[in-house]
Amino acid sequence: VQLQASGGGLVQAGDSLRLSCAASGRSFGNYVMGWFRQAPGKEREFLAGIFRWSGSTTYYADTVKGRFTISRDNAKNTVYLQMNSLKAEDTATYYCAASTRYTPRDAAEYAYWGQGTQVTVSS
Numbered sequence: 331v332q333l334q335a336s337g338g339g340l341v342q343a344g345d346s347l348r349l350s351c352a353a354s355g356r357s358f359g360n361y362v363m364g365w366f367r368q369a370p371g372k373e374r375e376f377l378a379g380i381f382r383w384s385g386s387t388t389y390y391a392d393t394v395k396g397r398f399t400i401s402r403d404n405a406k407n408t409v410y411l412q413m414n415s416l417k418a419e420d421t422a423t424y425y426c427a428a429s430t431r432y433t434p435r436d437a438a439e440y441a442y443w444g445q446g447t448q449v450t451v452s453s
Contacts, residue, residue: 331357331361331428334353334444335350336447338423338449341452343418343452344416346412348411349411349424351365351411351426354407358404361428361430362429362434363379363426363427364376364378364380365377365411366427368425368446372422377391377398378390385401385404394413397413398411398414399411409426411424411426413449421450422449423446425446
């Protein structure tokens with residue numbers, strides 16, 4: 331599966347932003363989808379994951395729980411990350427990824443990656 335993330339930009343602290351990740355290829359619904367981010371000089375950080383197919387189960391990193399929401403639309407082969415109450419420390423490049431694992435949180439558990447979209451939050 332090939333992934334392409336979009337929706338990043340420059341926003342002010344407190345603003346909201348929605349990232350999209352479009353997938354090409356078949357069987358998008360078979361993959362657990364995740365969002366990560368990476369700031370300069372830091373390791374790639376897990377943010378959120380959503381289960382296969384219906385996406386009835388989601389899971390989050392504590393750093394974004396309550397502010398970020400992951401969702402998927404299998405008919406559009408797209409996964410989203412709604413980000414609210416953005417902070418300066420949310421500034422990073424954001425990546426979507428696909429996995430065949432059960433509840434993957436580690437980047438090594440994801441086999442497919444998008445190219446990243448930059449989010450910059452000014453304070």
